[in-house]
Amino acid sequence: MTAALADLSAAVDRIGQIPAVEALAADYDPHRWYGGPGSEYLGTPSLMNARILPLTDAATVEVCSSQPGEPADRDPGILRAGAERTAAACRRGARVRSLYNARAHEHPQTREHIDGLVQAGVEVRAIGGPFPRLVLLDRVHLFIDNLVVEGAQAHSGWHVSDRAAVMWARMVFELMWDRATPWQALDRASGGAVTTARQRAILQELEAGYSQQQAGRRLALAESTVTKDLTRLREQLSVRTMYQVMAWWGRSPERDLP
Template sequence: MDRSRGEPPLTDDDFETYRQIATGQSPPDGHDVSRLLALRLIDRDPYAPSGYIPGDPRMAVQSLTGGLLGDLEAIVARVSQIPALERLAEHFDPQRLYGGPGSEYLATTAQMNARLGEISAAAHSDFCAVQPGEPADRDPAILRLGVERTRAALQRGVQVRSIYHRSAHEHDQTRDYIHAMIADGAEVRASTLPGPRLVIIDRQHAFVDNHVIKGEGNSGWHLFDRAAVAWARSIFEIFWDHATRWQDIGPATCDPLSER
């Protein structure tokens, strides 16, 4: 390997020393010329033990560039092995009895939404969600962001399935949002059963409400333990099987309760 690639950069004194040698002078007494020698900017004069012969800087540039390109090719070749090595986990993980440490506490709604956005943006197979609460008016900008995220996932080939509370069918804003999702290819069902708020992505990530720390109602957990996520997925499938397809829900048949 060319030792010049490990040398520190040239100093002002090095430039001045090269200038003096190139003009036929001797280098300053005591100045270290090792960097100039390593870059082949100078060579020792075989006819003058203390003298030096200047080299063409353009040749030094060509030599250094060629060496660096070789290093880059080696780095690229090694980096290209990373995806293949990561795929080997598919053979390692099934043999383990546990998935390793697998949860992170997210203390605020903003943190939950940010992490959800990050993981859902990288989803590649499926996205499952349970929204058990009765609908409420939401910021239109947030709704638009949700539609855009869902559409982007569907365009990548992600299967999107969501379960909403039955009352969402009578809530104009939520109904319009769901119709937009369905038009883009999502599957939506509705249920009157009480259930947990839940999001599962790619069978690898689950997001649940906080049931650990009391008094932190806006917080939640990001689960990525294999067993925990698989259990959450089984819960989603139970609710999915007992929910009604959104397109099969008709308008409400009973009038609202009177004061009496």
């Protein structure tokens, strides 16, 4: 009994120290941010990649990603490595689906890269306008952009493992997937179109009531890019004002293109 009481006293003493130990986290763990037990902040692109890549290599059921970024020329070696990693997931039997910005179809290097993914068995669709970036792995891991920590590095983000949040994000992905255009159908859908995918995205923002400056911010485009695209479109349509452009857009079948 004496020994048991001594053990109990020691346990009570340790429990009493817990608040003091927890208070030390602010000093000894300042490089990590937690949004609860189901999410972890990864403050640099390298930390994001170090977490995403091994989990992608281990995925056996499902890999879903949405890439809203503006297409740009990239290191061919990096593209080849990414394509091989994705193809390997297909060979393991995982269903791989990727959503891309519709403007990727008009960028030669990105288009060639995606054509290769399709040949490897990846299901690809394109979508116009703004949409969220995310990566879903085996319905267990979710990676999203940082919208919490102010002043953080670009391309930092969060690793979410909370089951409810992961499955909710998967539902969002499915909604985006359903309204996207299959990659192989883009040639037929956009053949002969007056507008480019980027011009259509801008017009959709203007139609929704946003100004040109707001549209640029929402689409991650410079204001000068928005202005040049709209000027070029006015010239193609042989009209003088944006009122005339929007009147044409309201009746145009190109509104249904991504």
